[in-house]
Amino acid sequence: MKKIILGLTIVVSAANVSNAIARDTISIVGSSTVYPFSTVVAERFGKTTDFKSPKVEATGSGGGLKLFCNGLGTQTPDIANASRRIKESEFDQCQANGVKDIIEVKVGFDGIVLANSKQAAPMTLGLKDIYMALAKLVPGPDGKLIENPNKTWKDVNPTLPATKIEVLGPPPTSGTRDAFAELALEGGAREISDIQTLRDMGADQKSEIEAMVAKLGIENAWAAAVASKGESAKGKDVVKIIGRSVREDGAYIEAGENDNLIINKLVANSSAFGIFGFSFLDQNSDMVQGATIDGQQPTFDSISTGEYRVSRALFFYVKKAHIGTVPGIEEFLNAFISKDTIGEDGYLLDRGLIPLGPDAYAEMAGAVRALTPLEL
Amino acid sequence: MNDKATRLAQTLKRRHAAERRFQWYGRLSVAFGVACVLFLFTDIISKGYGAFTQTYIDIEVTFDYETLGLTPDSTETDVKAASFNSLFRNTVRAQYPEVTDRRKQRTLYGLYTTDAPIMLRDMVLRDPSVLGTTQQLTIVADDDIDTYYKHSFGQDLGEGGVIGRVNPQQIALVQQLHDQGRIHKKFNTILFTNGDSRDPELAGIKGAIIGSLLTLLVTLMLSFPIAVATAIYLEEFAPKNRLTEFIEVNINNLAAVPSVIFGLLGLAIFINFFGLPRSVPLVGGLVLTLMTLPTIIISSRASIKAVPPSIREAALGMGASKVQMVMHHVLPLAMPGMLTGTIIGMAQALGETAPLLMIGMVAFIVETPAAITDAATVLPVQIYLWADSPERAFVEKTSAAIMILLAFLIFMNSTAVWLRKRLERRW
Numbered sequence: 001m002k003k004i005i006l007g008l009t010i011v012v013s014a015a016n017v018s019n020a021i022a023r024d025t026i027s028i029v030g031s032s033t034v035y036p037f038s039t040v041v042a043e044r045f046g047k048t049t050d051f052k053s054p055k056v057e058a059t060g061s062g063g064g065l066k067l068f069c070n071g072l073g074t075q076t077p078d079i080a081n082a083s084r085r086i087k088e089s090e091f092d093q094c095q096a097n098g099v100k101d102i103i104e105v106k107v108g109f110d111g112i113v114l115a116n117s118k119q120a121a122p123m124t125l126g127l128k129d130i131y132m133a134l135a136k137l138v139p140g141p142d143g144k145l146i147e148n149p150n151k152t153w154k155d156v157n158p159t160l161p162a163t164k165i166e167v168l169g170p171p172p173t174s175g176t177r178d179a180f181a182e183l184a185l186e187g188g189a190r191e192i193s194d195i196q197t198l199r200d201m202g203a204d205q206k207s208e209i210e211a212m213v214a215k216l217g218i219e220n221a222w223a224a225a226v227a228s229k230g231e232s233a234k235g236k237d238v239v240k241i242i243g244r245s246v247r248e249d250g251a252y253i254e255a256g257e258n259d260n261l262i263i264n265k266l267v268a269n270s271s272a273f274g275i276f277g278f279s280f281l282d283q284n285s286d287m288v289q290g291a292t293i294d295g296q297q298p299t300f301d302s303i304s305t306g307e308y309r310v311s312r313a314l315f316f317y318v319k320k321a322h323i324g325t326v327p328g329i330e331e332f333l334n335a336f337i338s339k340d341t342i343g344e345d346g347y348l349l350d351r352g353l354i355p356l357g358p359d360a361y362a363e364m365a366g367a368v369r370a371l372t373p374l375e376l
Numbered sequence: 377m378n379d380k381a382t383r384l385a386q387t388l389k390r391r392h393a394a395e396r397r398f399q400w401y402g403r404l405s406v407a408f409g410v411a412c413v414l415f416l417f418t419d420i421i422s423k424g425y426g427a428f429t430q431t432y433i434d435i436e437v438t439f440d441y442e443t444l445g446l447t448p449d450s451t452e453t454d455v456k457a458a459s460f461n462s463l464f465r466n467t468v469r470a471q472y473p474e475v476t477d478r479r480k481q482r483t484l485y486g487l488y489t490t491d492a493p494i495m496l497r498d499m500v501l502r503d504p505s506v507l508g509t510t511q512q513l514t515i516v517a518d519d520d521i522d523t524y525y526k527h528s529f530g531q532d533l534g535e536g537g538v539i540g541r542v543n544p545q546q547i548a549l550v551q552q553l554h555d556q557g558r559i560h561k562k563f564n565t566i567l568f569t570n571g572d573s574r575d576p577e578l579a580g581i582k583g584a585i586i587g588s589l590l591t592l593l594v595t596l597m598l599s600f601p602i603a604v605a606t607a608i609y610l611e612e613f614a615p616k617n618r619l620t621e622f623i624e625v626n627i628n629n630l631a632a633v634p635s636v637i638f639g640l641l642g643l644a645i646f647i648n649f650f651g652l653p654r655s656v657p658l659v660g661g662l663v664l665t666l667m668t669l670p671t672i673i674i675s676s677r678a679s680i681k682a683v684p685p686s687i688r689e690a691a692l693g694m695g696a697s698k699v700q701m702v703m704h705h706v707l708p709l710a711m712p713g714m715l716t717g718t719i720i721g722m723a724q725a726l727g728e729t730a731p732l733l734m735i736g737m738v739a740f741i742v743e744t745p746a747a748i749t750d751a752a753t754v755l756p757v758q759i760y761l762w763a764d765s766p767e768r769a770f771v772e773k774t775s776a777a778i779m780i781l782l783a784f785l786i787f788m789n790s791t792a793v794w795l796r797k798r799l800e801r802r803w
Contacts, residue, residue: 023653025743025751027654027655029736032764035740036574036765036766039574039740040574042740042742043573043574043575043740043742046742046743047491047494047742048494052743053741053742053743055655055739055740055741055751056739056740057655057736057738057739057740058738058739058740058764074653075647075651075653075654258763258764259764259766260763260764260765260766260771277766279766280766282766283766283767283768284768347490351574351766352766
């Protein structure tokens with residue numbers, strides 16, 4: 001018995017010792033979309049300074065922020081990457097766990113493209129076409145929303161070719177999928193006047209919402225919105241539910257998180273389309289081409305000016321309390337936001353990152369240099 | 377009579393036919409298996425062989441004091457702050473005085489790896505006497521250029537048949553370098569001497585191999601003694617009762633548990649409860665120990681069982697104690713079987729990624745780990761990370777890493793076979 005107690009004491013004290021050892025490598029977790037950019041900066045930071053290269057894990061935006069908000073201390077990560085802004089619930093979680101001051105860094109933009117093989121003809125689509133092709137519920141002949149009946153692109157829009165709708169895209173756990181659903185599908189849904197009208201209705205217009213919901217035949221979605229939001233349910237919440245749901249009858253194929261795999265499949269099957277980040281299109285521009293969406297080709301310039309509509313901002317979040325505890329965080333931060341990295345001529349641009357506009361950049365860089373904490 | 381003979385002949389024919397058929401089923405199964413393996417190997421090797429060579433470009437660099445803003449008395453700090461970027465760019469520009477357009481100049485710099493200025497700086501840091509001299513250097517080519525030069529240089533690509541991301545200007549530049557004899561392929565040592573990098577031309581698997589070795593070391597140090605002790609106790613000493621039966625069932629069950637669950641367990645116990653750091657071989661080794669323990673216990677018990685009882689009885693009859701009997705006679709005879717089981721368990725652990733995902737070993741780590749408490753990744757994880765990278769040149773790196781992993785696995789498994797053949801005793 002004595003020996004067992006002694007053994008346990010040794011184990012526990014060993015554990016405490018490891019807690020006390022200060023970490024000398026910055027720990028970064030989060031989005032797999034930001035990962036390709038974050039790793040390049042991390043590597044270069046290690047090579048050009050006396051600090052060690054930060055360690056970067058791709059856990060997904062949600063998973064990363066969960067680890068990040070778990071508390072302070074060297075066993076928690078210092079930086080979380082995210083392909084969307086931190087949610088209010090996540091921010092509250094952080095505050096509750098003692099992660100008070102968080103510095104938000106907006107790095108730039110990433111476009112999401114709908115691409116097909118170069119052997120096939122290039123496609124020109126509107127957001128509404130994308131919605132009509134890929135959403136779960138679309139307006140039927142009488143204006144009520146029905147299960148998506150469209151089999152070919154021609155069914156969606158008579159000007160499009162009569163090829164089968166076959167789109168390979170990321171699974172629901174992916175930030176790319178979230179952004180695509182929000183920007184392309186919901187964006188397309190809003191081009192249908194009834195849905196846009198519904199979206200504009202506030203929580204005080206209950207009866208109007210109910211009339212519109214009945215007209216569209218989507219009482220279920222309204223019930224779900226009321227169930228989650230209660231009295232404050234708005235038209236917007238209903239549109240979120242119906243606008244962002246992707247059809248599940250086989251036209252949208254979940255192809256996993258590996259974008260290289262999607263590109264291989266597109267080359268093998270020239271009638272299929274794939275959804276992935278602009279950096280993959282940029283790297284494989286000899287094999288695949290991006291569809292023109294709402295009159296805009298996905299290019300560097302069109303995404304950076306915001307003319308190409310399916311694009312989202314990329315962020316990372318830093319624990320202010322860790323600056324000074326883990327060596328190099330502030331230096332890393334400054335290296336990341338320097339003009340050489342994410343400016344107009346920065347090296348991340350070669351990797352497919354779309355830079356912020358000059359004004360947005362100046363504002364962000366100023367706030368970050370002053371280490372201004374985020375307020376939601 | 378005659379009738380009976382015919383019937384007999386017929387049944388005999390049927391039985392022979394059935395036997396031939398059965399043999400053919402067997403042959404077909406084997407052929408199918410071999411075809412699958414061959415397909416896998418040809419696919420991987422045809423994709424990955426290219427990664428074992430690397431394109432280099434010769435360049436003459438003058439480490440000019442003036443461009444670098446250094447003097448002969450400059451300290452190391454001064455060297456670190458010096459602008460090797462402009463030194464490198466000036467050198468490259470000087471070779472093509474006719475190119476004045478800024479975009480085209482960028483293409484010129486882009487022939488070389490993005491790390492070229494850092495390489496020049498490191499050269500000066502290693503040996504400050506190169507300052508002020510002119511050196512003939514061989515610098516790694518950029519990944520796009522490398523892919524093009526290795527796989528499609530000199531081929532008529534036809535219309536739009538461009539491989540990778542090279543443009544006509546780059547093709548002309550490579551042709552020019554080739555005519556000058558300044559571009560050439562060499563065996564890719566970088567692959568074995570560098571850690572991970574986001575530039576495919578600089579990425580290597582040294583970090584992952586060391587990480588794998590450290591992790592396996594921890595696993596071996598823990599799992600072998602624990603498993604052997606468990607096996608000996610259960611086989612030789614433990615009373616046969618409900619409790620030991622229950623333990624036995626649980627060990628067998630544990631062998632069938634999906635490995636990701638061990639990762640979750642590791643996260644909950646080692647990281648969250650004991651506060652061990654994330655992403656380190658120590659925790660990886662602990663988790664893989666949990667995973668390989670049942671495999672080793674089961675095979676160790678089988679090889680202890682295989683030692684004939686007569687040996688035990690003879691030892692006891694000569695007056696040996698039970699411990700002496702086990703230590704002096706049973707254990708040495710069972711050791712080959714235990715070692716085989718251990719090697720197979722280790723080979724399994726080497727190929728595992730799922731449990732490591734949970735404990736943060738799926739990470740981008742540049743530095744090669746030096747201790748079991750340094751952040752590290754392992755070979756299969758490196759394959760996974762490269763397979764997921766956007767840069768095209770990582771495709772062949774991925775296949776090359778798979779080949780290296782397979783080589784390790786084949787080596788370990790054939791050692792197991794060899795050990796068994798060499799040390800096995802038949803009774």
